[in-house]
Amino acid sequence: MAPHYEFGGPIGAAGIVVGLPLLLYTFAFACNDISGCPAPSLLDPSSFSLESFKSEVGWPGFSGLHSWEVTGVTLGYHFFSLLLWRILPAEEVLGTKLVQHGRPLKYRMNAFSATIVHLAICAVGTYLKGADFIVWTYIADNYVQLLTANILISTVLAIFVYVKSFSVDTNYPNKDMRELAAGGHTGNLIYDFYIGRELNPRVTLPFFGEIDLKTFNEMRQGLTGWIIMDLAFIAKQYRNYGYVSDSIVFVTAFQAFYVLDGQYLEAGIMTMMDITTDGFGFMLSFGDLAWVPFLYSTQARYLSTYPVHLGWAGVAAASAVFATGLYIFRAANSQKSLFRSNPNDPKVANLSYLQTKRGTKLLTAGWWGKSRHINYFGDWLQASPFSLPTGISGYTILSAGSTVATAHAAKMLDGRVVAQDQARGWGILFTYFYVLYFAVLLIHREGRDDVACAKKYGDDWDKYKKQVKYHILPYVY
Numbered sequence: 001m002a003p004h005y006e007f008g009g010p011i012g013a014a015g016i017v018v019g020l021p022l023l024l025y026t027f028a029f030a031c032n033d034i035s036g037c038p039a040p041s042l043l044d045p046s047s048f049s050l051e052s053f054k055s056e057v058g059w060p061g062f063s064g065l066h067s068w069e070v071t072g073v074t075l076g077y078h079f080f081s082l083l084l085w086r087i088l089p090a091e092e093v094l095g096t097k098l099v100q101h102g103r104p105l106k107y108r109m110n111a112f113s114a115t116i117v118h119l120a121i122c123a124v125g126t127y128l129k130g131a132d133f134i135v136w137t138y139i140a141d142n143y144v145q146l147l148t149a150n151i152l153i154s155t156v157l158a159i160f161v162y163v164k165s166f167s168v169d170t171n172y173p174n175k176d177m178r179e180l181a182a183g184g185h186t187g188n189l190i191y192d193f194y195i196g197r198e199l200n201p202r203v204t205l206p207f208f209g210e211i212d213l214k215t216f217n218e219m220r221q222g223l224t225g226w227i228i229m230d231l232a233f234i235a236k237q238y239r240n241y242g243y244v245s246d247s248i249v250f251v252t253a254f255q256a257f258y259v260l261d262g263q264y265l266e267a268g269i270m271t272m273m274d275i276t277t278d279g280f281g282f283m284l285s286f287g288d289l290a291w292v293p294f295l296y297s298t299q300a301r302y303l304s305t306y307p308v309h310l311g312w313a314g315v316a317a318a319s320a321v322f323a324t325g326l327y328i329f330r331a332a333n334s335q336k337s338l339f340r341s342n343p344n345d346p347k348v349a350n351l352s353y354l355q356t357k358r359g360t361k362l363l364t365a366g367w368w369g370k371s372r373h374i375n376y377f378g379d380w381l382q383a384s385p386f387s388l389p390t391g392i393s394g395y396t397i398l399s400a401g402s403t404v405a406t407a408h409a410a411k412m413l414d415g416r417v418v419a420q421d422q423a424r425g426w427g428i429l430f431t432y433f434y435v436l437y438f439a440v441l442l443i444h445r446e447g448r449d450d451v452a453c454a455k456k457y458g459d460d461w462d463k464y465k466k467q468v469k470y471h472i473l474p475y476v477y
Contacts, residue, residue: 003186006195006448007283013194017282021151024294025065028144029057031298031430033305033413036396038426060144066152067145073138074149081220084114086208095270098199100172100179105200107212107270111219111263118224122231135228136235143301147294154289158193158282161213165197165279178202181279196279214280217288219266223259225293230255233297233304240413245307247389250315251299254322255386268333273449295434299390302431306395306418307411318385325382332367332375339363354467356460364467371470373449376442380435387435393427395420446471 007013031037035056041048053059090110097104125133139146165185168178181199184192204210230252238244262268269275274284310318339348343361351365367374398417410419450471454461471477 003188004183005186005191006183010188010191013191017190017194017286020286020291024147024151024290025144027295027298027430027433028147029059031302031427032057034058034397036423037302037306037394037430038423040396040423043422043426065144066148067142070142070145071149071152074146074153077225078153078221081114081118081224082208082211082216084117085110085211085216085220088113088117091267093267093270096276098177098179099182101177102173103177105177105212107215109215109219109266111223111266112260114220115224115227115260115263118228122228126235131235131238133235136232139229139232140236147290150290150294151286154285155282157213157217157289158285161201161280161285162193162197164201168198182277184279184281192281194282196281196284199279200275201280214284215269215275217280217285218274219263219269222288222290222292223263226296227252227256227259229293229297230300233300237304237307240304241307241411243307245303246310246315247308247391248300248303250310250318250389251303251386254319255296255300258383273445273452277452295437296386298434299386299431302390302393302427305397305413306393306420308389308391310389314389318388321388322382322385325378325380325384328367328378329375329382330378332378335367336363336375354460354464356457356464358457358460360457362457362460362464364464369468370474371472372465372468373442373446373472374474376446376472380439380442383438384435387432390427390431392420392425393431394423394425395427396423442472443477 005012007016030039030042032039039053039056041053041056085108088110090108093107093109094104095107122133122135125135165180168174168180169176170180172179178201179199181196184195184197184199186192201213202210203213234244234248234252237248278284335348338345339351339353339361343349348363348366351363352369353361353363353365355361363369371377395418397413398419398421399415410417412418457464
């Protein structure tokens with residue numbers, strides 16, 4: 001039987017493994033604080049010069065992309081996260097039952113309190129040193145090298161779990177309760193390396209005990225690092241201009257809420273496809289450690305060089321969008337959770353449902369009668385204000401006294417002029433990429449879930465889809 005591939009199969013997996021790191025480097029250089037966002041040469045392809053482009057983006061040479069010192073500091077950050085996981089009080093929860101073993105694994109969870117410790121340390125440092133606190137300046141001065149370090153660490157981790165997966169005893173059940181992911185052992189090296197062969201790879205270390213690598217990396221360093229990087233760019237904006245704009249405060253505050261809320265409700269990941277179905281490979285290791293902190297902080301990085309002032313009306317409008325998305329996301333998930341745990345509760349007792357042959361009841365009313373994944377729409381909607389405060393983005397940095405010095409919204413940065421000029425609108429490619437990417441991600445995830453549910457429920461799933469017609473957004477998709 002031919003293996004079932006996702007993400008475009010081996011070719012798609014290879015393209016992602018190579019392409020996504022290159023995309024992060026493109027964002028780092030093409031949207032910069034040296035010449036503009038995007039770099040001016042990109043706006044005039046007819047006269048493009050590689051040497052001129054290198055000068056505009058501050059190209060350090062290939063050797064300059066990496067620093068052993070920065071890699072060591074990054075490893076120290078990861079180790080500190082592991083130490084906090086071990087020493088802080090934690091909630092121990094059981095995951096869903098493993099397919100081959102019929103029993104759940106136990107997980108140790110304290111990501112929220114660990115992040116609070118990180119932030120407390122940063123708060124003390126900022127109180128003592130202000131915007132010149134070493135964490136803030138180190139991130140700004142070594143941004144590309146930090147990116148490289150996290151790409152390398154995530155790749156080495158992916159190689160480690162791939163090799164380790166071949167020691168899984170496939171005569172289930174085994175004494176270690178190790179399983180291969182259903183779609184992760186196709187026999188194609190690049191695809192299996194990308195998607196992840198082992199479902200829940202774990203390591204046991206002295207003092208630390210058994211560590212579940214997938215959940216540990218998914219909920220800690222990258223998410224916490226996302227907040228820390230946002231804060232570093234607030235400090236950078238203050239060093240650049242002597243003030244902090246309402247837009248960067250808004251972006252950082254709401255992104256921090258998004259992260260901390262997820263970490264506070266960490267046990268909720270136990271039912272997510274990432275945990276229950278996907279193996280741990282390059283897809284998740286790179287996504288957790290490099291993609292999340294560096295792509296998702298793009299808006300704050302942009303605003304650190306080109307502040308946008310929203311005013312109360314702008315803040316209120318963006319807040320309303322966020323609040324609406326959060327309400328839909330929370331209300332839908334809470335309704336489903338309540339229906340599963342206590343179907344006789346008055347809040348859900350009168351909702352219609354489809355009784356499946358498996359014994360499971362699928363809601364066909366309430367939030368879940370509007371679409372099969374209305375929660376995805378809420379999740380996307382609450383994330384869209386992350387980009388909105390950047391406005392019609394794009395800027396060019398020129399020497400003082402240039403002809404755009406008097407242009408509307410021009411700003412002075414270290415004796416240089418920062419103005420939108422001909423770059424206006426082109427910065428959207430960077431600052432709004434997250435919104436587009438997240439939409440594609442959720443649509444793709446819904447498609448994967450549809451396939452999984454079709455296998456799980458059979459004909460009942462077809463009946464359900466006839467009653468709940470829309471995938472995510474009612475009347476649209």
